Structure formats: C-alpha cells, structure tokens
Amino acid sequence: MIFGATGDLAKRKLFPSLYRLYQEGRLSERFAVIGVARRPLSNEEFQKNVKDSVLTALGEAGDISEFITHFYYHSHDVTDSSSYLSLKEMAQKLDTQYSLAGNRVFYLAMAPEFFGTIAEHLKMDGLTDVHGFKRLVIEKPFGHDLESAKQLNKQIRKAFSEDEIYRIDHYLGKEMVQNIEVIRFANAIFEPLWNNRYISNIQVTSSEVLGVEERGRYYETSGALRDMVQNHMLQMVALLAMEPPIRLTTDEIRSEKVKVLRAMRSFDGDMVNEFFIRGQYDKGVMDNEEVPAYREEPMVDPASNTETFVAGKLLIDNFRWAGVPFYIRTGKRMKTKSTKIVIQFKDIPMNLYYKPEQTLNPNLLVIHIQPEEGITLYLNAKKTGQHMNATPIKLNFSNKGVHGINTPEAYEKLLFDCMRGDATNFTHWDEVALSWSFVDKISEVWENTKAQNFPNYKSGTMGPKEADQLLEKDGFFWWPVTDLDVENC
Ligand SMILES: NC(=O)C1=CN([C@@H]2O[C@H](COP(=O)(O)OP(=O)(O)OC[C@H]3O[C@@H](n4cnc5c(N)ncnc54)[C@H](OP(=O)(O)O)[C@@H]3O)[C@@H](O)[C@H]2O)C=CC1
C-alpha cells in the first residue's frame, strides 16, 4: 500500500522503481499495489498515472500494460477513521486474488504529520492483522527534533516492532554509499591505513544546484541542517568511521554505526559557531539565467533566518579517529551538483623527489557518490624523463565504465531490500535519536540567534567564505568537487 500515491515521490521514484524491479524479475506476478490518496480516481485512471510516470522516468514501454494491471486505487482521507475498513476489505480481496500469503508493506509517502495517525489506524482497524509479514516504510523527515521524533516513534511502535520499521534514508540506497563498506573492508590496502595515524582529514560534500523550488513551506521549518545533515551527511560519516562489523548482518552494521554517532563530540553554546558555519543563498546567475535569493522564493519569509548551507567540523572521540577532523558541507544553489568524499592521507615524513620549495601532493582517495560513480586514488609517480621528479597520477574506477549500464536507482534497491526483509540500509531508531540529539544543539543556537550576514553566498558558488576559513584554520582546504585535479589545486 502506498499512502500518498498521487504525490511527487510516488510518481518520480516509487512507480518507476517498482517497474524496474518487475522488469528484472525481482517482483513476481504475485503482487498488488494499492494507491491511497484523497483525490477521486478510478483504478484505470490510477493505472494510467502509473504508466505515465514510468514512461516519463524511464522513457520505455516494455511490458508495462501487464505491470499496471497490478495497481488499484483507494480514495481515502487518512484522517478519516471510517475509510480504513474499506481499505482493509480491498486488501483482503487482493490478498486472495494474488495469493499474497498475508504479506504487507505499507509505504508512507506523505507529509510526516500523518505518519503516526496512519500507523495507529493500520493497527486499530486490523490492517496489520495478517498471517504473513507486515512492514512499515516511512519517509523522511522522521521528526523535527529529538522530542518530536520520540513521539512519532512511540506512536508507530504501537503498531509495528522496531524490526518491522524501515526508515528511509535514500542516500543509503545509493550504489557508491553502499560501496563505502566494500572499499574499506574488502581491500587490504585501505583498512590498515584507515585511522588517525595515516589519515589527516576526511571531507564529505553534497552540493546541489537547485534551490528550494516549490518546497519553501517545508524548508522554512527544516533548513539544510535538518534536511541533509541530520540524516544523509551523518549516515555517510558513520559508514566512513565505523569499526569493521563482526558479521555483515543488519544488527552488527547498525550497531557499529551507532557507536560512531555516540562517539561524535557534541557542541553547544559558543562552540557551535566555531565548528559549524551556516549560509543562505543570495540571488545570482546560474547557467546564464538569473536565479532568485532564498528569501525571494515562494512560501519563504522575506527575512528568513533559515540556512540553505551548512559546513561543519566533526570530531569522533575514539581511539581510531582522535584528532582527525571530518569536514562536512552541503547546500542548495551551489556551483555544481555533486556528492563526493575525499579521504586525505597524511604527508610522508620526507619528500625525496620534490624540490623543497615545491608543494607536496598528498595521497587522496576520492569516492564519487554522484552524479558520476566511482573511486579515484591519487598517487605520486615518476615524471617521464631523465630526472627523478615525481608527479601526481590518478587511478580511476568508474562504475559506468566497468558495468556499462546505469546503476539501480536508490529507491529501487531500498524497495527490494524491504520486500526481502533486509533493513541494513534503513536507519535504526538509535541512529535517528543520536543524530537528532547532535543536531538539536546546533539548531537551538541558530534558531535563537539571527544570522546577521544572511544572505551570505551568491547562487552558483561553493558557499560562504567562512566555510573555507573553517578548514584554513586547521591548515587544510576543501578539495574541489568538480574536476579534482591535484596539480591545479
Ligand atoms: N518528493 C521527493 O522527492 C521526496 C519526498 N520525500 C518525502 O516523501 C513524502 C511525500 O512527499 P511528496 O510525494 O513530495 O509529497 P506530495 O505533496 O507531492 O504528495 C503528498 C501525497 O499525500 C496525499 N495526501 C495529502 N493529504 C492527504 C490526506 N489527508 N489523506 C490522504 N492522502 C493525502 C496527496 O494526495 P491528495 O492530494 O490526492 O490527497 C499526495 O498523494 C514526504 O514525507 C517527503 O518529505 C523524501 C525525499 C524526497
């Protein structure tokens, strides 16, 4: 059941992902999807919407006519308790028709204020009384702060146990985010160096070109800290910093990530602005077109104090990472759309091959999350010629180049994992709670002090200058995320 089946997420991500799974034979013929939303639609109209969304997203027809016959529509206001009973009858009928053995996945692709109500009704009205499995997939944001997240968790836990709850963080479905573990734990050359003896700093950037678009109302209550840092950025840091799990099971991996989040030093009061930089985009020119400032966007307060950019320095207080800064930055209306992780290794103790006045090029391991997917290792090698000079070289692996096909969309992987009952790439409550308690201390300071310098970065740039100074203070700089060319840095 998809709650919010006429919405943007269902249209752009969920239907195309289900279709891909169907095409690949990962969804057998024994499935049915009930779309739930308020507007009145017949099954046929709904099936046409599904078809259009698949064609728009994937641009292909294939055997789509058979696929869409599995889709049914139920017009229902989720706040109206009386209509859950007819939804239950519909589900029971389809269960028999498709021999579903009572297995049910409830996907809440709706505004978060409805999450708790829906979960309660699913239990109260008997939709969760099934012979097979019942799973709840829940979209972000999971709460607005620790307190509201606790409330929400309490509500949904009345109907679903922790291992039946699949909290989506779509970054965990990205191919190269999933690859972090493999790169680290399947290579003898990295894991022995993966600590404060050999790594000088780690940089995680997720920059976006788009502004807030039509999401001003939501974003005003969120900002980049809640929208990106609390979830995606901290999840990437946890994967980079965790200890090798003793087994590759959901519980073991999650437990290692939790330990990282527990070891993260928390900042409050004056420390917040020392370790975290906030920004808000001003108007600018992008792709030869004028774009408005954040404060001029629809549904945004003209004097808004909401941050559209965050840079921060994280410290993980454990034996492995003591003294190694993890720098993160994310923002809207930046120069380029890119998510990259740069692991900068410490300099070698003595440089035999450079003239003393020449800059030493550190070894870097770059994990390209998106738009390109791959890894690059920057080394120094002999410059061709008579002299013993060193020059930087790159060893490149591109996912596209090797596999020659588009990697699966994050939602496709996550839907498949949920159907198989694998919750590894979903966030456990403990991770959510720890992330909120870290972020809450920062938002408390930022919400109580108006940023005097907003807007403080032009659209189309890499954020405010203070974000550069954050690293300069430590003797580092942000490695560029566009063309990471060591020679030109
Ligand atoms: N869109 C995206 O790319 C992303 C979205 N998300 C999350 O996914 C969720 C959904 O987002 P999105 O699809 O963009 O939202 P939309 O506003 O596009 O869709 C909301 C859906 O909810 C339905 N709806 C609203 N009120 C009710 C109600 N009272 N009863 C029944 N149905 C109702 C709407 O249909 P109708 O009006 O017909 O009732 C519509 O289908 C949110 O939690 C969002 O944060 C997360 C990451 C990315």
Ligand SMILES: O=C1O[C@H](COP(=O)(O)O)[C@@H](O)[C@H](O)[C@H]1O
């Ligand atoms: O969760 C969110 O993520 C997107 C960025 O996702 P990406 O996969 O395109 O990197 C962001 O635009 C949005 O504001 C946020 O809610």
